[in-house]
Amino acid sequence: MAAWTDISGIRQRIADSSAEEVTASYIETIGKSKINGFTTVSEEAINAAREIDANGHEGPLAGVPIAIKENISTKGLSTTCSSKILQGYVPPYDAHVIEKLKEAGAVIIGKTNMDEFAMGTSTESSYYGPTFNPWDMDRVPGGSSGGSAAVVAAGEVPVSLGSDTGGSVRCPAAYCGVVGLKPTYGCISRYGLISYANSLEQIGPLSTSVADIATIMDVVAGYDNRDSTSINRENTYSDALKDDVNGLKIGVPEEYFGEGIDENVEKAVWDSIAKFEDMGATYEKVSMPHTKYALASYYIIAMSEASSNLARFDGTRYGYRVEGDNWHVMASKTRAEGFGDEVKRRILLGTYALSAGYHDKYYLKALKVRTLVKQDFDKALSNVDVLMAPTMPAPAFKIGEKIDDPLSLYLADVNTVPINLAGVPSISVPCGLADGMPVGLQIIGKHFDENAIIRAAYSFEQNTDHNKARPPEVE
Amino acid sequence: MVYENPDGVRIGLEVHVQLNKLNTKLFCGCSTEYHDSEPNTHVCPVCLGLPGSLPVINEKAVEYAIKIGLALNCSIVEQTQFHRKNYYYPDLPKGFQTTQYDFPIAGEGRIIIEGEDGEHVVGITRAHMEEDPGRLQHMGSIDRSKGTLINYNRSGMTLIEIVSEPDMRSPKEARRYLDKLRSILDYLDVFDGDLEGAMRVDANVSVHWGERVEVKNISSFKGAERALLYEIMRQKNHIRRGGEIVLETRHFDEARGVTISMRTKEEEHDYRYFPEPDLVPLRVADRVPKVRETLPELPDAKRERFMEQYGLGETHARALTTEIKVANFFEEVAAKVDPKDAAVWVSDILKGELNYRELSIDAFTVEDIVAVVELVTANKITEKSAVEIIRTVLDDGGKPQEIVEAKGLLKVEDDIVATAVDEAIAENPEAVADYLGGKEKSLNFLVGKVMQKTKGRADAREAREKVLAKLNE
Numbered sequence: 001m002a003a004w005t006d007i008s009g010i011r012q013r014i015a016d017s018s019a020e021e022v023t024a025s026y027i028e029t030i031g032k033s034k035i036n037g038f039t040t041v042s043e044e045a046i047n048a049a050r051e052i053d054a055n056g057h058e059g060p061l062a063g064v065p066i067a068i069k070e071n072i073s074t075k076g077l078s079t080t081c082s083s084k085i086l087q088g089y090v091p092p093y094d095a096h097v098i099e100k101l102k103e104a105g106a107v108i109i110g111k112t113n114m115d116e117f118a119m120g121t122s123t124e125s126s127y128y129g130p131t132f133n134p135w136d137m138d139r140v141p142g143g144s145s146g147g148s149a150a151v152v153a154a155g156e157v158p159v160s161l162g163s164d165t166g167g168s169v170r171c172p173a174a175y176c177g178v179v180g181l182k183p184t185y186g187c188i189s190r191y192g193l194i195s196y197a198n199s200l201e202q203i204g205p206l207s208t209s210v211a212d213i214a215t216i217m218d219v220v221a222g223y224d225n226r227d228s229t230s231i232n233r234e235n236t237y238s239d240a241l242k243d244d245v246n247g248l249k250i251g252v253p254e255e256y257f258g259e260g261i262d263e264n265v266e267k268a269v270w271d272s273i274a275k276f277e278d279m280g281a282t283y284e285k286v287s288m289p290h291t292k293y294a295l296a297s298y299y300i301i302a303m304s305e306a307s308s309n310l311a312r313f314d315g316t317r318y319g320y321r322v323e324g325d326n327w328h329v330m331a332s333k334t335r336a337e338g339f340g341d342e343v344k345r346r347i348l349l350g351t352y353a354l355s356a357g358y359h360d361k362y363y364l365k366a367l368k369v370r371t372l373v374k375q376d377f378d379k380a381l382s383n384v385d386v387l388m389a390p391t392m393p394a395p396a397f398k399i400g401e402k403i404d405d406p407l408s409l410y411l412a413d414v415n416t417v418p419i420n421l422a423g424v425p426s427i428s429v430p431c432g433l434a435d436g437m438p439v440g441l442q443i444i445g446k447h448f449d450e451n452a453i454i455r456a457a458y459s460f461e462q463n464t465d466h467n468k469a470r471p472p473e474v475e
Numbered sequence: 476m477v478y479e480n481p482d483g484v485r486i487g488l489e490v491h492v493q494l495n496k497l498n499t500k501l502f503c504g505c506s507t508e509y510h511d512s513e514p515n516t517h518v519c520p521v522c523l524g525l526p527g528s529l530p531v532i533n534e535k536a537v538e539y540a541i542k543i544g545l546a547l548n549c550s551i552v553e554q555t556q557f558h559r560k561n562y563y564y565p566d567l568p569k570g571f572q573t574t575q576y577d578f579p580i581a582g583e584g585r586i587i588i589e590g591e592d593g594e595h596v597v598g599i600t601r602a603h604m605e606e607d608p609g610r611l612q613h614m615g616s617i618d619r620s621k622g623t624l625i626n627y628n629r630s631g632m633t634l635i636e637i638v639s640e641p642d643m644r645s646p647k648e649a650r651r652y653l654d655k656l657r658s659i660l661d662y663l664d665v666f667d668g669d670l671e672g673a674m675r676v677d678a679n680v681s682v683h684w685g686e687r688v689e690v691k692n693i694s695s696f697k698g699a700e701r702a703l704l705y706e707i708m709r710q711k712n713h714i715r716r717g718g719e720i721v722l723e724t725r726h727f728d729e730a731r732g733v734t735i736s737m738r739t740k741e742e743e744h745d746y747r748y749f750p751e752p753d754l755v756p757l758r759v760a761d762r763v764p765k766v767r768e769t770l771p772e773l774p775d776a777k778r779e780r781f782m783e784q785y786g787l788g789e790t791h792a793r794a795l796t797t798e799i800k801v802a803n804f805f806e807e808v809a810a811k812v813d814p815k816d817a818a819v820w821v822s823d824i825l826k827g828e829l830n831y832r833e834l835s836i837d838a839f840t841v842e843d844i845v846a847v848v849e850l851v852t853a854n855k856i857t858e859k860s861a862v863e864i865i866r867t868v869l870d871d872g873g874k875p876q877e878i879v880e881a882k883g884l885l886k887v888e889d890d891i892v893a894t895a896v897d898e899a900i901a902e903n904p905e906a907v908a909d910y911l912g913g914k915e916k917s918l919n920f921l922v923g924k925v926m927q928k929t930k931g932r933a934d935a936r937e938a939r940e941k942v943l944a945k946l947n948e
Contacts, residue, residue, distance in 0.1 A: 073527040086526070093520050095527060190753075194526040198752035226521075227529050228754050305752060308559050311570025312524050316625075327565050327623070354561070354747035363749060 004155045004470060006209045010064050019063030023049035023107050026065045030110065030156050035132045035141070037151035039070055040078045041110040048107045059105030061219060066106045067160035069148050070114045072203065073192035074098050077108065081194050082126035083116045085338025086319040095192020096227065097161060097203055097220045104219040109157055112147030116340045117310065118165055118196040120144045121412045123172070124403050125342045132399070133176060134471040135437055139396040142172030145206065149176040152206050153471055159207040159216055165197050166298055167391070167416025169204035170428035174391035174440025177430045177469055179457065180206045181213050182416075184448045185423035186231040188217075189224030195309040197302035198229075200420040208467060210429065210458040214238040217450065233448060240451035243462045246280035249384040255291035256389035256415050256442075264434030269390045272431040272441045272460065276388075279463055281456075286384065288376040290369065291418055297369035298417040299410060300353050300362050306343075307350030313338065345406065370421045377422040381446045386456055389415055391428040391440030415442065425450045429457045430466040438469065478591035480644045483683040484707055487600075487641035488649060488699075490656060491634050491675040493607060494539050494666050500631035501606045502530030502573065509628035510670055522631030524568030529753045532557075536633040537580070539665045540604050541759060541766040543635055544581025546659050546773055547599050553760040555580045557604075557751040562744050565623065566609040568630055576748045579603030580759060586659070587775060588651040589793075591644060597652050598640030607632035610672075629672065641679060641687070646703035649678065653696045654797070658774050662799045678703060682710045686720045690734050693727050702727040706734050777802055785814035794822045800836045801826065807841040812848045820848050820861075828865055843868055846875040860884040895928035896941045910946060918942065 005013065013022050023045050030038055042048075045065065052063045068074060071081045073091035075098070080086035098108065115125045123146025124130040131146045133139040134154040141150040145162025149172030152160050162169040164182035173180025182204045193203055205216035214237040223232035252273060257266055273283055315321030315334030322337050324330035339347070353362040380387060393415060402409045419426045424447055431441035441460070445453040461467050495507055503521035520528035544551050558576035584599035609627040613620035637656065643649045653676065657668055666673055676699045681687040690706055693699045710720055725734040772780070774796050781792040781802075795805045795818060808817040825844060829836065847864050850856045856864070856879060863884065864875045879885060899921050900907055910917035918939070925938040 071527075079526070081526075089526070091520075091525065091527065093525070191529050192527040195753075226531055228531050229752075304749060308561050308571050308747070308749070311561060311563065312526070312568060314563070314565075314570065316565055317523075317568070318525075331563065351747065354749055356745045356747075359747070359749075 004208055005158055006207065007061070007064055007158060007212045007215050010158050011062070014063040019049035019052045019107065020046060022063060023065055023109065026109060026157060030151075033151075033154065033156055034137070035134055035150050035154055035156075036129055037112055037131050037141075037147040037154065037156060038067065038110045039080070039082060039113050039126075039128050039147070042077055042108055044076065045107050045109045052105055052107070057105040059103060060215060061101065062105030064106050064159070065109040065157050066101060066216075067110055067112045067148060067151050067157040068098065068108055069145050069160070069162045070111045071118055071163055071194040071196070072097060072161060073194065074108060074111065078111060079194070080127070080319075081117045082114045082128055083339065083343065084127045084320050085313045085315075085334065087127075087338075089319045091192070093192065096189035096224045098192065100220045106219075112145070112151055112160060112162075114147055114162075115144035115168075116343050117194075117306070118144040118163055118168055118201070119306070119342050119346055121167070121171055121409050122397070122399075122402065123147060123150075124399060125340055127340065130399055133396050133437075135177065136396070138398055139437065140175065140399050142175030142392070142396060144168040144172075145180075146172045146175075148206050149173050149178055149180065152176070152178045152208060155470075159205060159212050161216075161220075162204055162206055163193055163201050164204045164416075164420065165201040165302060166420050167413050169206060170391045170416050170426060170440065170442060171413070173206055173428040174430075174438065174442075175396035177438030177471065178206055178208055179210055179213055179427065179429050179461075179467065180204060181217070181427045181450070181454075182419060182425060183217065183221065183450055184231075184425045185420075186229050187233075187425070187448065187450070188221050189227040189230045191224055191226040195305070197305040198309065199305060200298070200302060202420075210427075210454060210461050210467075211238070211241055213427070214241055214454055214458075231448070235448070235451065237450060237454055240454040241458050242455055243459045245276060245456055245459045248276070248281035248386065248456060250276060250281055250283035251286035251380050251384035251387045252283055253286050253288045253291065253380065253387055253389055255288050258291075258393075258414070260393055260411065261390065262394035262434055265390050265392070265394055265439050268432035268434060268439040269388070269441055272464075273388055275460065275464060276456070279459060283388070284384065286380040286387070288373075288380055288418070290372040290376050291414075293369045294373050294418040294421055295410065295414055297366040297373065298413070298421055299349075300366035301370065301421075303346045303350030304354045304363050304366075305350070307347045307354065310339075310343065310347055342406070373418050373421045374423075376418070377424055377444075381424070385445075385452055387444040389442050389444070391415060391442040395434045395437035395439060419444055423447065425453055427453045427457050429460060430469060431460075431464075432466055433469065476592045478644060482707065482711060483681075483685075484644050485641040485681045485684065485687070486643035486646070486649045486703060487679040487687075488639045488643070488652060489677040489679075490637045490639075490653070491677075492543075492637065492660060492666055493670075493673050494536060494633040494635060495670050495673055496664065496666050497533060497535050497539065497633055499533055499535075501533050501536050501604070501633040502631055505631065507632060512628060514624070514626035514628060517628040518630065522568070523627055524570075524630075530573060530751070532754060532757060533633065536604065537757065537759065538762065538766055539633075539663075540580045540602070540635055541763060542663055542770065543637070543660065543665060544584065544602050545763070545767055545770055546663055547581065547584040547586060547602060547637065549581035549584030549599055549602060551581055551759060551763050552578050554578065554756050554758050555604075556756045557754045558748045559751050561747045564608065566611050566625060566630075568609060568627060572605060572608065573751055573754070574605035574636075575603035586639075586652060586655055588648060588655050590648055590651070595642075595648065597642040597648075600638040600640055602635055602637045605634050605636060606630070607634050641681070646700045646707070649703055650696060650700045653699060655774070657696075658797050658799075662771055662773055664771075678706075680706045680710070681720070682707055683714065685710075685714070686722050688720065688722070689724045690727050691724060691737065694729065698727065698729055701732050702734060705732060709734065781805075785809055785818065787815065787818050791818040791822050794826065798836065804836050804841060808844055808848070811841075811845045812852065816848050816852055820844060820851075824862060825865060828862075828869060832869060834869065838869060839865075843875055850875065850879065855879075856884050891929055892925065892933045892938060892941060895925045895933065896938065896945055898928060899924035899942070900945055907946065918946075
C-alpha cells in the first residue's frame with residue numbers, strides 16, 4: 001500500500017515497529033508497482049535495516065529507505081545508467097553520497113530508472129523501458145531522474161537521489177508533483193556519479209516535503225577531497241526551515257514565460273507569486289536577455305563532454321561486450337549495440353562540436369554564451385533574493401509524443417538549463433495542477449544560497465496545500 | 476671550429492619522464508611502487524577510469540613539475556589547466572588522456588650540451604604534465620598475437636613530457652642532450668632513471684631542412700641514437716632516389732634497428748582537446764619561490780665550482796659532475812685526500828673500472844678509495860698495485876689493506892723481488908749466458924727461480940720484466 005510519509009513520519013513508524021518492518025513494507029509496495037520506477041531492489045536493504053534494529057543507530061536517517069538513481073555508484077549494487085552497455089556492471093565502490101547516507105543510517109532500498117546516461121527529459125530512453133507517471137500512466141514522469149521522482153510520487157519510497165544536468169531533478173519533480181532540488185555546482189561531491197556532462201551536473205534530492213530535502217542535504221552536502229570541484233563550505237540546510245518570507249524580494253524573469261508556455265502553468269505560477277505577496281514578499285520583473293541562447297549553449301557543452309565521458313565504455317573490462325576479431329571491431333560493435341539512439345546522437349554531435357574544424361565555431365562559442373548566461377544571473381540576483389519561474393513550460397506530455405522529435409524534446413528544458421550553465425541552486429516545488437497534472441514552481445537562488453530558496457519553498461509549502469496533492473492513479 | 480651541418484639535420488626530441496619517486500599517482504592515492512608487483516594490483520577506481528571516478532591532482536607532482544621547469548630554465552606559467560586528449564586505445568582506461576594543452580606548467584627554456592662545435596644551446600619548447608596509460612602485453616608478436624593482456628599498474632603515473640626545439644644537428648648531439656637531461660633529472664631527485672619506462676623518447680627528424688618525420692616508441696638512449704642514424708640515412712637515400720619526404724609518424728623497431736611508417740598526416744588523429752571539467756584551473760605562480768629554494772646545485776654550476784674550488788680541469792670537472800652520485804662521492808673523497816689526486820683516481824681509474832663492469836659508483840666506498848689513494852700518495856704501493864686493489868675489491872671483495880697484505884703489494888716487497896732477481900742471476904751464470912746467447916727459454920728458468928725465492932709472492936709478469944731489465948743492463 002502506498003504510504004506518503006516524510007522522514008519524520010518514517011522515524012516515528014520505525015520507533016513504533018522496526019526498521020526491518022518499514023523497509024519490508026516499502027519493498028512490498030515496490031513489488032506491486034506498475035510504474036516501472038525501480039530497476040533494482042536491493043537484496044541487502046533488509047539486512048541493513050535489521051542491522052540498525054540490532055545495533056541501534058544515532059544517524060539522522062536511521063532506517064530511512066532511500067532510492068538512488070541508476071547513475072550513482074553503489075558498491076555491490078548494479079549501476080548501469082539504464083544502458084545496455086553497462087549491463088551487469090556492479091561498482092566496486094560507493095559514491096561519496098552513498099557513503100554519507102550509510103553513515104547517517106539510511107537504507108539503500110534500490111536503484112531507479114532514468115533516461116539512458118541521463119540524456120533526456122522523459123525517462124523513455126531507458127534500456128529498461130519507460131517509467132510511467134503515477135498521475136497518468138499514459139504520460140512520462142519527466143527526466144532524466146524520472147524513476148527517482150515517480151517512486152516518491154507513488155509513495156514507494158519517502159526520499160530519493162537524482163542528478164540534474166539540465167533540469168533532470170527539477171523536471172520530473174514538476175511532472176510528478178514532488179519537491180526536487182538542484183544544489184549549487186560543487187555543493188555535493190560528484191565522486192561516484194557516472195558523468196554525463198561534468199561541468200553541469202549535480203546530485204540532488206527528491207521528496208514530498210521541503211523539510212526532507214533539507215535533511216538529506218545536511219547529510220550529503222559538503223566538501224569531499226575526491227572531487228576537486230566540491231567546495232568547502234559549512235552550512236546547515238535545516239536551519240532554513242522557517243515559515244517567514246516577509247520582505248523577500250522576488251525577481252520574475254520575463255524570458256521564462258515565453259512562447260509555448262501552457263496557460264494553466266502560467267496561471268499556477270502567477271498565483272503562487274501572488275501567494276508569496278500575501279505572505280509579505282514583493283516581486284519585480286527582471287530581464288535575462290541571453291536566455292534564448294542558453295539551450296543551444298547547453299546542448300553543445302553537454303554533448304561535447306558526454307562524447308568524451310562515454311568513450312570509456314568499450315566492452316574491454318566491464319559491462320556489455322560484443323566479441324570481434326580485433327579490439328577495434330569489438331569496441332565498435334559493443335558501442336553500436338550497447339548505446340541507444342539518443343546517446344549515439346549526443347556522442348556524435350559532441351564529437352562533431354569538438355572536432356578540429358568546428359571547435360571554435362561551436363564549443364568555444366557555447367562557452368562564451370555560458371559566460372553571458374552566468375552574467376544574466378549575477379545581474380538579476382544582485383537586486384533580488386530569489387528568482388521564480390515555471391520549472392517546465394507545460395505539464396507532462398504523453399509517452400511517445402516527442403520521442404521521435406528530439407528537438408521539441410530539447411525545447412522542454414528551456415527554463416531549467418540556464419540554471420545549470422550558471423551553476424546556481426534551484427528548487428522545484430508543486431504549485432498546482434494543469435489539466436489534472438502537477439505544475440512545478442521553480443525558485444532559483446544565488447550561488448550557495450540554498451537556504452534562501454529552501455526557506456521560500458518551505459514557507460510556500462506551509463501556507464498552501466499543493467504538496468499534499470497525491471496522484472489518483474496509484475491503486 | 477664551426478659545425479656546418481652538412482646534411483641539414485634537425486632533430487627535436489619529446490621525452491616522457493615518469494616521476495616514479497612520487498609516492499602516489501598523478502590523480503589518485505595509488506602507490507607508485509608497482510615495478511615488481513603482480514599485474515593490476517596497484518589500481519583504484521580513479522586510475523582504472525571506472526565510471527563515476529574523478530581525478531584529484533597530486534600536489535607533490537605539481538611541485539616536481541615546477542622544479543623540473545626551473546632546472547630547465549623554463550618560464551613557469553601563472554595558472555595551469557588540464558585538458559582531455561581524446562583517442563581510443565585499449566591501454567587508455569577512460570578513452571582520453573588527461574594532459575596539459577594550451578597552458579603547460581613550464582614554457583620556454585634551454586639546456587646547454589657539448590655540441591659538435593663546443594657548447595651548444597638546445598631550446599626547450601615546453602614541459603607539461605600528463606598521466607601514463609596502462610601497458611599492453613601481447614601474447615606473441617603485436618601483429619600475430621592471440622590475445623592481449625592489459626596491466627593498469629602504470630596507469631595514472633605522473634609523466635612530464637619535455638619537448639625540445641629542433642636544435643640538435645646530429646644523433647650524437649641528441650644523445651648528449653638526453654644524457655644531460657637525465658643528469659639534471661637525477662640531480663633533482665625526482666625520478667629513478669634505472670626503472671623500466673622511466674624515460675621514453677619520441678624524435679622529430681628532418682634532413683636538408685626538409686619536412687619532419689616523427690619516430691615513436693624509442694625506449695633507450697642507445698636506441699635513440701640508432702633510430703636517428705637509421706632515419707637520417709633513410710631520408711637521405713630516399714631524397715637521393717628522387718623521393719620526397721612527407722610528414723609522417725614512424726615506429727622504431729628496436730630489434731631490427733629500422734623505422735616503419737605508422738601513419739601519414741592525412742591519417743593524423745583529431746584529439747578533440749577540451750578543458751578537463753573535473754579539475755579546476757590550478758594557480759602555480761605562488762608556489763614557484765618556495766620550490767626554487769629546494770633547487771639543488773645543477774650539473775653546470777657544480778662543474779664550474781669544481782674547477783674553481785678544487786682546481787680541476789674542464790674534463791675532470793665534467794666527468795665528475797655528470798652523475799650526482801659520482802659528484803657527491805668525489806667531494807667526500809676530496810675532503811680527505813688531495814682533490815686533484817681524488818679527481819684522477821675517481822674519474823680516470825675508478826669510473827673506468829666501474830664502467831667496464833657496468834657498475835654504479837655505489838659499488839665502491841669512499842673509505843676504500845681514500846685508503847687506496849693514501850697508500851699511493853704515501854708511496855707505499857705502486858699505482859699499478861693500486862689499480863689491482865681496486866679491481867680485486869670489485870671482483871672478489873675485501874678491504875684494500877687486506878688485499879695489500881694478502882698480495883704482498885707493499886713496495887718493500889719490491890726489494891724482495893729485486894733481491895731475488897739479483898740472486899737468481901748471480902747463482903745461475905750458465906742460464907744467463909744461454910739467454911744472452913739467444914736461448915729465450917733460459918729466461919723462463921730465471922723467472923722460475925725468482926718465483927721460488929719469493930715463495931710465489933712476486934707477480935710473475937713483474938718478475939719477468941725485472942729479470943729482463945737486469946739482463947739488458
